[in-house]
Amino acid sequence: MSSEKKTARIAGILYLIIAITGAFGIMYVPTQLFVSDDINLTAKNILDHELLFRFGILSNLVCQTVFVFLALTLYNLFKNVNAHLARTLVALVIVGVPIAFFIIFNEYYILLILKENFMNGFTSTQQNALAMLSLKMYGNGNVIIGIFWGLWLIPFGQLAYRSNFIPKILGILLILGGVSYLIDTATFILFPEYHSKTGILVGLTSATAEFAMVGWLLIKGVKTKK
Template identity: 45%
Template structure:
């Protein structure tokens, strides 16, 4: 029994470590990098920003690949942690993460294409302004892709939150916070797609709810691990 408890705690702490790394890579990509390069509606300024900081822009490719590798590893560790609680929900949680990965690789291809267009390595017969507008189109498509992924970021948190709530070895409050964060992600994604003029009104509340939900479970897993008792369905 003691060995099983220790194994559970080790698995929980590994999940916490992976979650922390995922948050760090996500902040670097979405908050730090995006704000440095993109000037909405200004292809020339965006091109200058990217070309002047090409290496930094390229680190975004590597960061996203690392981030999504961590994401897959995280959900597999979480599956191992929660499969005894409810295997059906645990499998659903894994599926909602795995289906995102192909979209991420497609979006990275758009980012690489954007850089090549700004550098003049593609469509060389086109005018500079035409290549820049084409590059901005790829960036815009990438933005829409992020919004679509945001819905899936929310969807996977809901079964995750349910598993935490039912587990018995993690306080139920963290499960509730994860479900709320998941719903916030989904609402924010749909508002951005359907009512883009109102997206600014929901972005900050969403960020707050997500930060509370995901940071709290990350710290709990990393520091506390898991309690002894396990609830199963």
């Protein structure tokens, strides 16, 4: 196995870990526990299924940590294609991950609000309201961090397109996915009533592009030069 193919396979494995942990922490756990606009039921669900909630937090942290190693691995894979774009990819990930960690802390803050003794001076209604505020900050933060989730895909797509070992269509899809994230975040801030529609756009473009790239890196690795 060539060095490039080995690096591509490692990137594919890391990307798969991100996909699994991200889907679990960002998508599965919230659908099981969070009830829109129902503070009391959401708080009850979190306390009744605390271990699941904690696994969701851990999963999100693992996702972001592995993201750093994926960026470094992709740098090694693409540095000979265009070093500037490869460095830009890494820089965008390195900046975005600490912001994501701060957003994830809002989940842990919910447990502090609902469980710690220093909150005894608050009524249960006040505690639940604070917990819901933290939950809203977490949810909204995950949309706003889409700026970096989108930006890093653009140099990634350019590198894939310019390389001779990854199909150009994957590069195009990644760029479209990155632009979709940016549109989604901008829409959320400027025209929140239309955000549900741009969220679908992200799902159709970014998710398709990234899962296709995961599959290619794992199965094909890179095109073998003849």
